[in-house]
Amino acid sequence: MNFRDDDRIWRGVFADDELDPVRRASLEAGLSALRARRRKRRIWAVAGVVAPMALIFATVVSRHRGGAPDALAIAPPSASAAPTVKFIDDSELLALFPDRDVALIGPPGRQQLRFLDSAPRAGD
Numbered sequence: 001m002n003f004r005d006d007d008r009i010w011r012g013v014f015a016d017d018e019l020d021p022v023r024r025a026s027l028e029a030g031l032s033a034l035r036a037r038r039r040k041r042r043i044w045a046v047a048g049v050v051a052p053m054a055l056i057f058a059t060v061v062s063r064h065r066g067g068a069p070d071a072l073a074i075a076p077p078s079a080s081a082a083p084t085v086k087f088i089d090d091s092e093l094l095a096l097f098p099d100r101d102v103a104l105i106g107p108p109g110r111q112q113l114r115f116l117d118s119a120p121r122a123g124d
Helices: 003-014 019-063 090-095
Strands: 102-105 112-115
Touching: 090 102
Parallel strands: none
Antiparallel strands: 102 112
């Protein structure tokens, strides 16, 4: 028996007419899945290139306008809208923390309030 006879025998064994549509459908489903995966890969590859370029373009365009945008312009505060600050003396400051060990450390006018205990006591 030569190679051609052997090949014909094997084709006869595997060439079942009932299995041929099943094989064709399986092949088409597999090819369709591979094409869909390739299409998704291409889309993500293009998006990976286009998205950073769009971001860079938007940044360059927004900075190239010249001057500050009107929408973000901040008006200087008016004198009448200035907040009033109430200054308190040392005794008033220390009275704000009656249950804590505190001290004012530093030269007059540049003193800092320091807490001598490590944490607030219960109820603080």
